[in-house]
Amino acid sequence: MSDGIQRRVVSLWFPQLASDRVLRQHLIDAPFVLTLKQKNANRIYCLNGDATRKGLHRGMSYADARAFCPSLQSAPADPAQDERFLHVLRRWAMRYCPWVGLEGCDGLVLNITGSAHLWGGEPAMITDMRRRLAHAGVSVRIGVGDTRGAGWAMAHYGEGIAPARDMLGTLAPLPVAALRLSDDMSVALQRLGLRTIGDLASAARAPLTRRFGPGLLLRLDQALGHQSEEITPLADPPHYGVRMTLPEPIGLLSDVMAGTERLLVQLCAKLKAQEMGARMLCVILRRVDQDEQQVELRLARPLRDAKRILPLFERGLSEAEAGFGIDQLRLEATQVESLPAQQISHVSGRASDKLDDLISRLGTRIGLENIQRFLPADSHIPERSFIIAPAAYSDPQSGWSSANPRPLCLFPPEPIAGTGPHPPNRFRWRRMSLTMGRATGPERIAPEWWLSDENWRTGLRDYWRVETKQGRRLWLFYTPQNPGWFVQGEFA
Structure with missing residues (x-):
């Protein structure tokens, strides 16, 4: 950047991005949190202002939060939707400048060098940002500085506009955590008596580098403008x-x-x-x-x-x-x-x-969703051994092979007259008198105890493949615990 043009950066931090996204669609005038399962417990992922004023905070157990605030309302968090919403805000921010990048998972960074005058100066631009985001129901904290690090520090700990070419004077009273340091490093610096950025800037650099590594002073130099830190905007998706x-x-x-x-x-x-x-x-x-x-x-x-x-x-x-x-x-x-x-061949x-x-x-005539196919399912229960899915959104799968053949035509069990564990020699089914020619079985199928299925409340089933002299090839089963015979399928 030439001496005549001073680089200026705006940092937008959305502390309640996830909850604002949900509340924009369903307004709730009460303490509200989004929960996410972490370490086998539901914890607060994001919360609105009312919940914060009740003493709740991120990472808090949802059960403890309900104990503190019985009127608390909640919904499950959706980080994928939050990410998409942040990308929507990025596209919106391009109205102020073309150089917009992401700042973590809840912020944006804008290089407004040479574009602030189009809005009447930096204060007018920031005011317009606040007004539009407030109208959209999105809470924001805004920081402006000469560097990306300074803008982030102002947004998270100062919220305001830092004067140009005076980053140290503006950032000096802010805590060392404003340099985007890890929690462990911030605590270690405070134990050494280095609580603010001014304390850190005046300390000897060599001992700090030996103890904390080069990353600490790199963050300090980036915030003060001694080391460059670029803003990488996301490329627009290709237009097909x-x-x-x-x-x-x-x-x-x-x-x-x-x-x-x-x-x-x-x-x-x-x-x-x-x-x-x-x-x-x-x-x-x-x-x-x-x-x-x-x-x-x-x-x-x-x-x-x-x-x-x-x-x-x-x-x-x-x-x-x-x-x-x-x-x-x-x-x-x-x-x-x-x-x-993909590798292809002639066949x-x-x-x-x-x-x-x-x-x-x-x-194109009847709709892709109306063209369906059968897919195998992981269950030995006949009614649960397959699923129906749209053919356009599923792949044909193998795995239909079974040690025992299954009928192509399967229907709800239909009772027939019969006694004893062996198939009846003569029986009537669908107004037809049938005589058994050959029977193969039994194949015992037990209910899946972890599923509640009314049709399997009778317990075990012994299945038989029966070939009748009239040419019908049926699939019969016998229920030993509640004696009775039923027809459930027919082979082709």
């Missing part, structure tokens, strides 16, 4: 979108498909460079009358192959109304997933690709 403006309006389906193909080639090249695949695509057709129509395509698997994607758009584009003509095409991948490069993936394309075609 392309467009084409046409010199003359078009209206034929073949022309629209040709334009879409050109856009797909460009978009798939972007996706390939980032090793990503599209799960949801949207073509936006702008007509000459400024009206827009959208054609959305949801894929069963992430793709970046233009030749496979283009035919899937044909049905949707054929239903679009061109009006007096279309003069612009835009194609966006609105949902993407990681799709790393790998062909059957799977055709099935995925079929699911995508059917999904």
